[in-house]
Amino acid sequence: MAAGQFSNNGPKPLQRNLSRRVSFNEATLAKSQEPPKPPSEPELIDTETQVSRRPRCRACCNSCCAWTSLILAVVLLLAILVGGVYFAFLQSNLPEVRLHRLDVYYLGVNNTDTDTFVTTDFEVRLNFTNNNSKIKLSYSQMSVSLSSEGVDLGTVKIPAISQEPSSSADVKARTWMRKTTAEEAVADDLRDNSLRHLMVIDIVLKGHIDFLVNGNKMNGFPFKVSCRSIDQSEIDNGHAPGCAIQMTPIW
Template identity: 85%
Template sequence: MTAGQVSNNGPKPLQRNLSRRVSFNEATLARSQEPPKPPAEPEFIDTEAQVVSRPPYSACCNSCCAWTSLVLAVLLLLSILVGGVYFAFLQSNLPQVRLHRLDVYYLEVNNTDTDTFLTSDLEVRLNFTNDNSKIKLSYSRMTASLTAEGVDLGTVTVPAITQEPSSSADVRARTWMRKTSAEEAVAEDLRDNSLKHLMVIDVVLKGHIDFLVNGNKMNGFPIKVSCRSIDQSEIDNGHAPKCGVQMTPL
């Protein structure tokens, strides 16, 4: 290849490069001559609505809420504490109750071809002792339920009584049942045990108790006396089993 040929062939690639550059510039120029697009419509933001809907929290409000919660919590704890002390005071001044006598006046079983009937007449005596020297006690709306070895022996209303400080009082509960249907084996076991003075009896009294302290009356408290599994032979031997006493709505 001659030098003249080299010089003649050399400008061709430069020309192609130049045409490329010109075409790019023309495209750019064409785009720049296009009419500008209208600006996008700005979004409408209801600043007033945002301000109105935003909760008006502030440091002062947060502090006020915190102090209010603290005061309410303290008042609640104080109420629980005072109520607990008050309940403990009343519970500690409930009477002591002992079952000291059981009389079985009549207990008979009648068998027929189709059924067994039980007839009974029993009485229990409970001693209520008020150990407090300043509180007067009053009992009202009391009912007594007697059961023996799973057999219901009846429920009776007990008359209301008032008990002076440092005193004792007897409460009697006598129940009658006339030809009540019962299971034959259970009824006969109950009759045999009563003849041998080996009955095991449960007595439950429910009612209300009032406390009178220095002329002030605190009334309407529910009371429950439970004498569970009391052995007749123990009572006959002169013992007086202690009964449970509690304030309860049940």
């Protein structure tokens, strides 16, 4: 019995040791199989607190900028409106311009072996009518250019003139060109048309105009008169074709 008891009691300590080892190994395995802990979350920033700490004058600045932009836009709009009304007033009080006379004193063609030359002597008469009964007009020195079928017929300067309200004034301009080059066919057409009084001429006049209203002078406004495709036969028959006149930009 002692031997049996010894044999029965002998394995018990061994079983305890094995159970402890198994228990230790399971704990170790369970610990190794645990998922890694997530990294610590960053510290949250209280944006509301920071916003509340910002200077409250920033909202006032934004409101001030908005009102300033609105005021500037209104002022700019008013300036454009006033400028448009002012420009329309000046444009409506420009004189009426008509071509009254066209004289061809000379038009000669000289053909050489290499070139064709045209020599011309023209005179035109423009009539300026001031239809306004209260505004006096004053014209600075003006330049008048003539051309026909693309051929330059000369440019001349004419002296300054003034014009009383409700009055008319004639402006004469005599231009000449000496041996200006042109294509032979064009030069021959010019000569033939001038002999038959069938020329078609273009006239451009440029200058500055001053407006005098109740003693107040508004000066230095550039203008341009354009008489395009004027038929010589129409003028010879007593007609006075009208010319376009307009204010031109200063720049």
